[in-house]
Each structure stands twice: as C-alpha cells, then as structure tokens.
Amino acid sequence: MSLLRRREAGIALALLVVIGVTTVVQPGFLLSAGGWRDLLLTPAILVVLAVGQAVVVITRNVDLSVGSVLGLTAYLTGRLFLTAPDLPILVVALVAIAAGAVLGLVNGAIVAFARVPALVITLGTLYVYRGITLTWAGSDRINAGDMPRTFLGLGTRQVLGIPVLTIVAVIVLAAVAYYLHTSRGGRQLYAIGSDPDAAALQGLPVRRRLLGAFALCGALAGLAGVLFAARYGTVSSGAGTGMELQVVGAVVVGGVAIFGGSGTVAGAALGAMLLLTINRALPVVGIPDFWQRAVVGALIIGAIALDRVLATRRSRRLAAARDTGPSDREEATA
Amino acid sequence: MRTHARPWWQRALLTREMLTFLILVVAWVVAASVVRGFDGPLTITYLVLDVAPVLLIALPMTLIIATGEIDLSVASVVGLSSVTFGLLYQAGLGLGVAVLASVLLGAVCGAVNGALVAYAGLPSLAVTIGSLALYRGLAVGLLGTTAVTGFPETWTDGATANLGESPYPVITLGLLLLVAVFAVLLHATPFGRNVLDIGRSSEAARFSGVDVKRTLLILFVLSGAVSALAGVYYTLRYGSARGDNATGLELQVVAAVLLGGVSIFGGRGAIHGVVAGVLLIGVLGSALRLEGVTVNVINIVIGTALVVSVVAPRIAGGLRVRRRSVAAPDGGSAAPPHEPPRFAAGAHGDPGGGSAVGQRTQGDER
Numbered sequence: 052m053s054l055l056r057r058r059e060a061g062i063a064l065a066l067l068v069v070i071g072v073t074t075v076v077q078p079g080f081l082l083s084a085g086g087w088r089d090l091l092l093t094p095a096i097l098v099v100l101a102v103g104q105a106v107v108v109i110t111r112n113v114d115l116s117v118g119s120v121l122g123l124t125a126y127l128t129g130r131l132f133l134t135a136p137d138l139p140i141l142v143v144a145l146v147a148i149a150a151g152a153v154l155g156l157v158n159g160a161i162v163a164f165a166r167v168p169a170l171v172i173t174l175g176t177l178y179v180y181r182g183i184t185l186t187w188a189g190s191d192r193i194n195a196g197d198m199p200r201t202f203l204g205l206g207t208r209q210v211l212g213i214p215v216l217t218i219v220a221v222i223v224l225a226a227v228a229y230y231l232h233t234s235r236g237g238r239q240l241y242a243i244g245s246d247p248d249a250a251a252l253q254g255l256p257v258r259r260r261l262l263g264a265f266a267l268c269g270a271l272a273g274l275a276g277v278l279f280a281a282r283y284g285t286v287s288s289g290a291g292t293g294m295e296l297q298v299v300g301a302v303v304v305g306g307v308a309i310f311g312g313s314g315t316v317a318g319a320a321l322g323a324m325l326l327l328t329i330n331r332a333l334p335v336v337g338i339p340d341f342w343q344r345a346v347v348g349a350l351i352i353g354a355i356a357l358d359r360v361l362a363t364r365r366s367r368r369l370a371a372a373r374d375t376g377p378s379d380r381e382e383a384t385a
Numbered sequence: 386m387r388t389h390a391r392p393w394w395q396r397a398l399l400t401r402e403m404l405t406f407l408i409l410v411v412a413w414v415v416a417a418s419v420v421r422g423f424d425g426p427l428t429i430t431y432l433v434l435d436v437a438p439v440l441l442i443a444l445p446m447t448l449i450i451a452t453g454e455i456d457l458s459v460a461s462v463v464g465l466s467s468v469t470f471g472l473l474y475q476a477g478l479g480l481g482v483a484v485l486a487s488v489l490l491g492a493v494c495g496a497v498n499g500a501l502v503a504y505a506g507l508p509s510l511a512v513t514i515g516s517l518a519l520y521r522g523l524a525v526g527l528l529g530t531t532a533v534t535g536f537p538e539t540w541t542d543g544a545t546a547n548l549g550e551s552p553y554p555v556i557t558l559g560l561l562l563l564v565a566v567f568a569v570l571l572h573a574t575p576f577g578r579n580v581l582d583i584g585r586s587s588e589a590a591r592f593s594g595v596d597v598k599r600t601l602l603i604l605f606v607l608s609g610a611v612s613a614l615a616g617v618y619y620t621l622r623y624g625s626a627r628g629d630n631a632t633g634l635e636l637q638v639v640a641a642v643l644l645g646g647v648s649i650f651g652g653r654g655a656i657h658g659v660v661a662g663v664l665l666i667g668v669l670g671s672a673l674r675l676e677g678v679t680v681n682v683i684n685i686v687i688g689t690a691l692v693v694s695v696v697a698p699r700i701a702g703g704l705r706v707r708r709r710s711v712a713a714p715d716g717g718s719a720a721p722p723h724e725p726p727r728f729a730a731g732a733h734g735d736p737g738g739g740s741a742v743g744q745r746t747q748g749d750e751r
Binding site: 113165166167168170171172174175176177178180181182183185186293296300303309310339342343344345346347348349350351352355356359 | 455507510515521523525628633639682683688691692695
C-alpha cells in the first residue's frame with residue numbers, strides 16, 4: 052500500500068490541518084517558542100500510554116487499568132524520592148517501570164490463564180489499583196519540593212528545541228513499532244488478534260504473547276507515571292483518573308481496530324497527538340473549552356465509522372479477487 | 386413434558402445468580418451484627434436512595450450485555466439529562482414537561498448509539514466510548530462550570546421522602562415497578578428470548594428470524610431513556626443540575642451487572658442476579674462507610690469481587706472440562722484434517738460477526 056493511502060496518513064493530515072488552521076488564526080500557536088514546546092510536550096504522556104494500549108488492543112484485548120497504574124507509579128516515584136533522596140533518578144524510573152510491568156502482568160496472567168475477558172478483569176483492577184493508591188496516599192500529595200530539581204527539569208527541559216519527554220515518547224514509539232513490525236513475536240500478536248483460535252491451532256504461544264503484551268502495556272503506563280511526576284511536579288492519589296477512556300479513544304482514532312489484528316502504534320500515537328492538539332486548538336479558534344469533550348467524542352465516532360467504510364471496501368475487493376482467482380488458474384492449466 | 390436431570394428446585398437454586406444473592410445475605414447479616422448502626426432504619430433509606438441510579442441503569446444494561454454488546458455512555462446521558470432538566474426548569478417549565486423532555490432526549494441519545502451499533506455495524510465498545518465523551522461534552526458545554534439549583538422543595542422532597550412511617554423512600558415503588566417490567570421483558574417475553582439468543586449467537590438468531598438490528602436499537606433507546614430518568618432523579622436528589630453529575634458511574638453499573646452473573650459474552654443473565662449485584666455493592670459501601678472505612682477500600686473490595694466473580698467460575702469450569710477430556714481423549718477440539726476450521730471465519734469486515742466486546746481468548750467456545 053502506498054504511503055499516502057495508509058490510514059496513518061489520514062490522521063497525520065487531520066493533525067496538520069488542525070495545526071495549520073489554528074496557526075492562521077493565532078500564529079503563536081505554532082510559531083512561538085512556547086507554542087512549539089506545548090505542541091510536542093502536551094501529548095508525550097498520552098502517546099506513551101497509547102503505544103502500550105495499542106499493543107494490547109491489537110491482540111483483541113483491552114486494558115482499562117492504565118489510568119490507575121499511572122496514578123500508582125506516579126505516586127511511587129514521588130514516594131521514592133521522598134524516602135530515599137540519594138537514589139539516582141534512573142533507578143527510581145526503573146523501579147516505577149518495573150512496578151507498572153508487574154501490575155500489567157497481573158492483568159495478563161488473569162486474562163491468559165483464566166481465559167476471561169480483559170474488559171472485565173481490567174475494569175476490576177482499575178478499581179483495585181486505584182484503591183491501593185488511595186489507601187497508600189490518603190490525602191497526602193507529593194509536591195514539587197519533594198522531588199529533585201534535575202528530575203523536575205526533565206519535565207520542561209529541551210534538547211535541540213525538542214522537549215525531553217517528547218524524545219522519550221518517540222524512542223518508545225520507535226522501539227515498539229520496530230518490534231511489532233519486524234520480530235516474530237510482534238507478528239504473532241497480530242495473528243492472535245486476527246483470530247485467537249486459529250493462532251492457538253497453529254501452535255503460537257498465545258498465553259506467553261498475551262502476558263508479554265499486558266506486561267509491556269503496564270510497563271509503559273509505569274513510565275507514563277514517571278513522566279507525569281516529572282511534568283506536573285505534584286502527584287495526588289487521583290492522578291490519571293479517567294485517563295483509560297482517553298487512551299482507548301486515542302487508539303481507536305488512530306485506526307487500531309477494537310476487534311484486534313490490525314492497526315499500528317504510530318497510528319495510535321498520532322491519534323493521541325490529534326486528540327490533545329484539538330483540545331488545545333479549540334479555545335484558540337474561539338470555541339470555549341467546555342466543548343472539547345464533545346468534539347473529541349464526535350471525532351472518535353467519526354474515526355470508527357471511517358474504519359468501517361474502509362474495511363468494507365477492502366473486504367469487497369478481497370472477495371472480488373478471490374472470486375476471479377480460481378478461474379484464472381483453471382485457464383492457466385487448460 | 387420435558388424431563389430434566391435435576392429437580393426444579395435445584396435448577397432454581399443452584400445458579401450463579403443465587404450465589405450473588407447468598408453473598409448479599411451473608412454480607413447483610415455480617416454487617417448487621419458487626420457494624421454498629423447498620424441495622425438502623427436510616428441505613429435502608431440511604432441504601433435505596435444511593436443505589437437507585439445504579440439500579441435503574443443496570444436494568445437496561447443487563448439486556449444490552451446479555452446480547453454481547455455494551456453501553457459505556459450511560460453516565461454521560463445522566464449528566465446530559467441532568468443539565469437539560471435544569472435548563473428546562475430555569476426556562477419555567479413544569480415538572481412533568483421537564484421530565485418528559487429529558488427522558489425523550491435520553492432516548493434520542495440511545496437511538497444514536499443504537500443506530501451506529503445496529504445499522505452501521507460499529508463495535509459498541511468503541512461507539513459508546515465516543516458517545517461517552519460526546520454526551521458529557523454537550524452536558525458540560527451547555528452549563529459550563531455553573532449549576533442550576535433552587536428547585537422547588539416539593540420536587541426535591543419527592544425524590545427523598547419516605548413512604549409514610551416506613552424506612553423505605555417513595556422511589557422504592559418506582560424501582561420495584563421498573564425491576565418487574567424488565568424482569569418480565571427479559572424472562573417472560575419473546576423479546577427477552579431474542580435478546581438472549583442474540584447473545585448466544587447473533588448469526589444464528591438472525592437466521593432463525595430474529596430482527597437483530599431492531600432489537601439492539603430498542604435496547605439502546607431503552608438504555609438512554611432509563612439513564613435520563615436516573616439523571617432527573619440524581620438532579621432532584623442532590624438538588625443540583627451540573628454537567629459533571631454522575632461522572633464515572635458507568636463503570637459501577639457494569640461492575641454491578643457482571644457481579645450479578647451476566648456474561649460479558651452475552652447469552653446469559655437474569656434480572657434478580659443483577660438486583661442482588663447492585664445491592665451487594667450498596668451494602669458493602671454503606672457498611673464499610675459506617676465502619677469509618679473510606680472509599681478507597683470499597684474500591685478494592687468492588688474490584689476484587691468483580692475479578693473473583695469472573696475468574697472463579699472459569700476455574701471451576703476448567704477443572705470440569707479437563708476431567709471430561711480425560712475420559713474422552715479425542716474430545717472434539719481438533720478439526721478433522723483437510724478441512725478448514727469453521728470457527729476461524731468472519732472475524733473482520735462482517736458487521737454481524739463477533740460481539741463488540743469480543744475480547745475472546747482461545748478456548749472460549751467451550
């Protein structure tokens with residue numbers, strides 16, 4: 052398929068149109084130091100979450116607990132800095148990511164071994180993980196003063212005009228995209244999502260792959276928790292509440308089919324960027340930001356409808372190719 | 386006359402729904418004997434008032450999940466109807482007209498979901514995540530951060546008043562009526578049978594003459610209308626119409642329905658189980674609150690109960706399957722050679738194929 056006709060190109064185009072129109076209305080939206088920074092920085096956390104979610108959705112599952120995992124690991128990050136100020140930043144980040152991976156692994160283990168729907172399990176762990184954070188944190192909150200300067204600096208610092216958080220998000224995106232696209236394990240994730248029964252019959256390690264997908268999603272939610280702490284400086288027990296629906300929305304807008312088996316993490320990342328950029332663009336073009344969610348909702352529904360139209364057209368073309376195929380072969384042998 | 390392997394009373398009692406009911410009774414008894422103040426009359430009053438919105442919305446949600454679909458936009462419809470109700474009151478309309486208009490708007494919201502799911506063939510999980518944002522956005526957009534308050538006391542008192550001297554609020558009658566209506570609809574009408582048939586196999590239901598699309602549309606319209614009714618109640622109960630009313634309630638409703646034994650794959654579920662599920666969450670909540678335990682522990686309890694309620698029957702079922710397959714080593718799972726596996730067909734590009742929530746992992750057909 053040519054580059055221009057890909058689903059991702061459509062989202063990228065929509066993103067460019069939004070940025071273009073808003074910049075015409077108010078040049079500072081793109082053409083100022085702050086505007087450029089916000090454009091790249093704001094979506095970074097959602098991009099990381101969306102990449103992890105996309106991997107799970109590709110396997111025909113869903114992880115609703117990511118918002119709660121983000122909250123738990125963000126608070127963990129702050130707590131670690133508070134109790135052990137001498138710990139290097141990298142170690143703290145790794146601990147938070149590992150904690151996220153463990154939480155994801157719990158989801159994955161229940162889904163893969165008990166063979167129960169991920170929607171129900173992760174809805175349950177959404178409550179459990181949030182409850183753990185609430186119990187642990189109580190009404191405490193981590194403040195900027197509790198965390199090292201250099202760590203908070205990561206949330207706002209830029210390298211060559213690009214925010215550090217954005218660089219982290221891009222590295223994550225590139226690594227996961229490369230894995231999904233080229234490695235055996237990555238391709239197996241698509242196979243499992245296309246048809247779990249067929250994948251099992253073929254002898255693919257379905258359970259192992261599901262565990263891996265959920266662990267990766269959890270680890271990335273853990274990383275997002277670290278980024279959240281660095282970006283906002285304050286972490287309360289409610290951090291990331293309700294984020295799961297935003298993430299699933301971004302993934303769906305990005306063209307990852309909720310039935311699994313198709314879509315790319317790049318699309319999901321673009322979907323996340325589009326959602327958040329529209330949110331920031333609306334007030335600029337004169338629409339009160341109260342209407343943000345309505346626009347986002349309409350966008351999600353529009354994107355699913357578009358996917359349906361494209362899928363129907365594709366399957367019609369495939370069916371046509373199938374119907375003409377065998378007769379051609381007969382002619383060749385005759 | 387049909388013959389059954391088990392006598393009727395065993396079939397009625399040894400069910401998933403009765404398990405939830407049993408846990409509810411145990412929870413109630415333990416709470417009444419351990420928690421100070423739980424057996425007071427106020428507990429029942431507040432329990433009914435608190436669970437009312439969840440119970441209302443859980444009724445149509447039971448039917449929707451029983452078809453294998455889901456509606457995540459319900460709490461947003463609550464918010465939107467709350468805002469509409471408030472604005473109509475501000476415009477000087479009477480209670481009856483305002484309620485009717487709000488419920489109609491809810492039905493329209495549901496119809497939009499239903500049309501997209503049933504007629505456009507879109508996955509309900511994704512559609513209703515979209516309309517969750519859309520309807521909430523409309524609600525917040527209409528009122529901003531302001532609220533409509535100052536409803537006449539005759540209206541707000543009606544939402545919380547008790548039946549004479551009893552501890553039961555007046556709304557109990559309305560709740561009982563709606564529970565009865567939905568129980569009859571699901572368990573004693575052809576429509577209800579169609580709902581469960583669609584959940585077992587939407588394809589097979591279509592071939593046997595069930596109008597799947599119309600059934601789904603009706604269910605989503607019902608869900609929207611009942612959610613809007615819950616929105617009106619919510620507004621009067623707290624005396625305030627706000628765009629962010631009932632945010633996040635959808636997850637509580639889904640949790641209650643699943644605790645009540647409705648299968649997320651569709652095909653099985655019963656209203657009495659769901660009522661027990663809703664009350665169980667309510668009882669746990671009020672008992673733990675009386676004990677001074679904060680909302681966080683309640684979250685953990687609800688979440689764990691949800692996970693256990695789904696995993697436990699699978700583990701029990703898995704053991705049973707394994708024992709059976711030991712007896713018959715060639716037990717039917719492998720397809721005959723040279724024949725493509727039949728269940729591998731039609732996952733994509735087929736509007737009827739697969740439920741929207743279709744998070745099926747391998748081996749679910751068993």
